[in-house]
Amino acid sequence: GQQVMQIPQYQHVQEGEDFTTYCNSSTTLSNIQWYKQRPGGHPVFLIQLVKSGEVKKQKRLTFQFGEAKKNSSLHITATQTTDVGTYFCAAIKRGNKLTFGGGTRVLVKP
Amino acid sequence: NAGVTQTPKFRVLKTGQSMTLLCAQDMNHEYMYWYRQDPGMGLRLIHYSVGEGTTAKGEVPDGYNVSRLKKQNFLLGLESAAPSQTSVYFCASSWQNEQYFGPGTRLTVT
Numbered sequence: 519g520q521q522v523m524q525i526p527q528y529q530h531v532q533e534g535e536d537f538t539t540y541c542n543s544s545t546t547l548s549n550i551q552w553y554k555q556r557p558g559g560h561p562v563f564l565i566q567l568v569k570s571g572e573v574k575k576q577k578r579l580t581f582q583f584g585e586a587k588k589n590s591s592l593h594i595t596a597t598q599t600t601d602v603g604t605y606f607c608a609a610i611k612r613g614n615k616l617t618f619g620g621g622t623r624v625l626v627k628p
Numbered sequence: 629n630a631g632v633t634q635t636p637k638f639r640v641l642k643t644g645q646s647m648t649l650l651c652a653q654d655m656n657h658e659y660m661y662w663y664r665q666d667p668g669m670g671l672r673l674i675h676y677s678v679g680e681g682t683t684a685k686g687e688v689p690d691g692y693n694v695s696r697l698k699k700q701n702f703l704l705g706l707e708s709a710a711p712s713q714t715s716v717y718f719c720a721s722s723w724q725n726e727q728y729f730g731p732g733t734r735l736t737v738t
Contacts, residue, residue, distance in 0.1 A: 524670075551727075553727075614722050615661075615673060
């Protein structure tokens with residue numbers, strides 16, 4: 519079945535630094551979504567990417583969909599303590615079903 | 629709007645006991661889902677529904693049953709709980725691919 523792999527599993531970031539988390543698939547994806555889950559909370563939708571090579575920005579967050587539509591990345595600039603949480607990518611399957619990656623857990627050092 | 633709500637928030641069961649988790653949404657969404665999330669892992673789809681009166685299996689359906697008698701409600705049942713079903717259970721509903729998650733139910737089976 520379709521698998522979505524995320525790296526790294528954990529990311530320790532100094533406050534103010536940048537980091538990137540990656541999402542990879544062995545198959546071509548129709549689109550990909552990103553979610554954020556705060557500690558003790560539930561996943562919250564961030565964005566959906568559909569087009570090959572698409573880049574979208576939300577303030578300090580930059581999302582990119584690869585040209586071959588097999589990978590995606592989330593880049594956060596000037597990390598803040600509010601960025602703490604787990605970031606999941608998810609691939610959409612038929613029937614609006616999502617296959618989630620394992621997530622990148624982000625810890626911020628003040 | 630309350631969005632997606634889940635009942636109960638916490639529950640402890642003994643092996644072999646049964647229970648039903650209730651999910652309700654007030655957004656008139658057609659699609660609803662049940663996921664489980666285990667420590668350090670992403671979300672895995674248990675069952676889903678594409679509309680009132682319909683249900684379908686996800687990737688980890690064994691040991692669970694569901695019903696969608698009303699559009700706004702999606703029930704997840706455990707007939708005979710096992711320790712392997714200790715997890716956090718999230719319900720979600722979706723509109724145009726974006727999924728809205730409930731706050732979760734933390735279930736412990738001893």
